[in-house]
Amino acid sequence: MPEEPSLKQKTVKGVFWNALGNFSVKGVQFVVMIVMARLLTPKDYGLLGMLTIFIAISGSFVSSGFGSALIRKQDRTNADCSTVFYFNIVAATFFYILLFFAAPYIADFYNEPQLTDLTRVISLTLIINGFNLVQESLMTAKMNFKTTAKISLITAIASGAVGLTMAFNDFGCWALVGQQISSAIFRVLLFWYYSKWRPAFVYSWKSFRELFGFGSKLLFSGLLDTTYNNIYPLIVGKLYSAATLGFYTRAENFAALPSSNVTNIIQGVSYPALCTLQNDDARLATTYRKFIRISAFVIFPMMMGLAGCAKPLVITLVGEKWSFSILLLQIICFRMMWYPIHAINLNLLLVKGRSDLFLRLEIIKKCIGVFFLVVSAPFGIEAMCVGGIFSSIFCLVVNTYYTGKIIHVGFFRQMGDMSKTIILSLAMGTLVFCISTFCPIQYLYNLIIGIIAGTLFYIGMARMLRFPELKELIELRKNKEKANK
Structure with a gap:
């Protein structure tokens, strides 16, 4: 059938450019x-981390799930896109005003007076980001990841230059604000330049x-997910200090480098690809299981390797002053290794148009997460991170x-598909940990050898x-080479 090669070619190109862009x-x-x-x-990082939950929740309201709705709708019109565009601008302006007046109360909550000005400036990203959601959604729907990769790379370089310039000139935490504001501006300008819409x-x-x-159902589930994902920084910032939150966010950022990259790649490619198979359950299940196996084969060893070499990595890259982040990073890696698998499972519900089930699952999972958080919080930040591992596994079952139920690829079948990868990844992580811990050489050499x-x-x-996953990855590379010819 001619449709299958077309889908395969689009998927291969999507994986390649999405991976290239993300990494x-x-x-x-x-x-x-x-x-x-x-x-x-x-402390500089901790201060910005205290505001993450407020910006993220407001951003969820601004997008309101319209991006996914536009991608899923195969017969979208210009009226659909224009309606989403104007709604985003109005919603973004409303939430900026709300945060502007709430800023002093946020500062009082954390007992950090400088958060008032920080909140009022960083919240401008809401309005700026509201101008490019439609363009980005349309490019994703067409699986035009080559252009989005180009935009993201240019944005990262330009905004990074702004942040570094401000940091070298002793702007402190304002260097992080400048980086985020400039990133939003560059991204909007580039999407308007490359998009014809x-x-x-x-x-x-x-x-x-x-x-x-x-x-709307994605909005509420997104709010639950955003609130839960940022409740750890909220509690750490409130119960401990901005510095402790800085250590936590640094560990999470290290862990997110491989985990979020793979998750973004899988979500960005699997959703539009699976949407084309939404009425063919047999092909949907086959493609779905392939995404699961390949994702696990790539992300599990990356996360186990990162946990194994955490000590030499942190000390070599950012210095001894961040040493407290090492143990937190090792624990968080075991939690975040499951994120791409979560993402693929949730994508299936969206493909089938079951955003109601998506919302129901989010409510159940967040109740599980809050339970583990409440139980572990009195025992310190390390215990909170361990509780996150158990929460992630229980949520995967859910x-x-x-x-x-939908395509007969449940928990045990998925775990069976990933079982050999899990065992091999743990063995590899143990090897790296032993090298990083017991070799009596400099940390840099420990890191390289590990x-x-x-x-x-x-x-x-x-x-x-x-x-078989290794063979499938090799085939993906060959298909990419053929697609380029």
């Missing part, structure tokens, strides 16, 4: 972060009701329940044991 952007951001972490203090002078209540009918040994061990054992 190149994160690579630039990682380098910028390393330099800035040496110039700034844990422009808003028309039309607002359709019919389009709003149709898109919001789907997106996530896979409806997947099993990475090389772990990579050779993992790939070598995968080839020896004939992992």
Whole structure:
């Protein structure tokens, strides 16, 4: 059938450009972060971390799930897109004003007076980001990840330059604010430059009701997810200090480099790809399981390797002053390794148009997460991180329940698909940890040897044991080369 090669070609290209964009952007951001972490203090990062939950929640209201609704709708019109555009601008302005007047109360909550001005400035990103959601959604729907990768890379380089310049000139935490504001501005300008779409002078209540009918459930589930994901910084900042929160956010940022990259790649490519198969359950299940296996094969060793070499990595890159982040990073890696698997399971519900189940799952999972948070919080930040591991695993069981009902690929089948990868990744992580901990050499050499040994061990054992995921990755690369010819 001609449709299958077309879908495969689009998916391969999508994976390639989405991966290239994410890893190149994160690579630039990682380098910028390393330099800035040496110039700034844990408290500087902690102050910005205290505001994350307020900006993130407001951003969820601004988008309101309209981006996913536009991507899913195959017969979207210019009226649909224009309606979403104008709604985003109005919503963003409303929430900026709300945060502007709430800023003094946020500062009082944390007992950090300088948060008043920080809140009022950083909140401008809400209005700026509201101008490019439609353009970005349309490019994603067309799987035009080459252009989005280019935009993201240029933005990362330009905003990184702004942040570094301010950090070198002793702006402190304002260097982080400048980086985020400039990132939002560059991103909007580039999306308007590369996108052919422009808003028309039309607002359709019919389009709003149709898109919001789907997106509203994503809004509420997104609010739950955003609130829960940022409740740890909120509690750490309130119960401990800005410096302690800085250590936590640094550990989470290190762990997020591989985890978030793979999750973004999988979500960005799997959702539009699976949407084209939404009416063919057999092909949907086959493609879905392939995404699961390949995701685990890539992300699990990355996270276990990161946990194993955490000590030499942190000390080599950002210095001894960040040493408290090492243990937190090792624990968080075991939690965040499951994020891409969560993302694929949730994408299936969106593909099937079951945003109601998506919302129901989010409510259940957040109740589980809050339970583990309440139980672990009295025992310190390390215990909170351990509780996050148990929460992530329990939530995976919940996530896979409806997947099993809809296409008969439930928890045990998915764990069976990933079991060999899990065992091999743990073995590799243990090897890297032993090298990083017990080799009596400099941290830099420990890091280099650990990475090389772990990579050779993992790939070598995968080839020896004939992992099908390795063969599938090789085929993806060959298909990409054919697609370019």
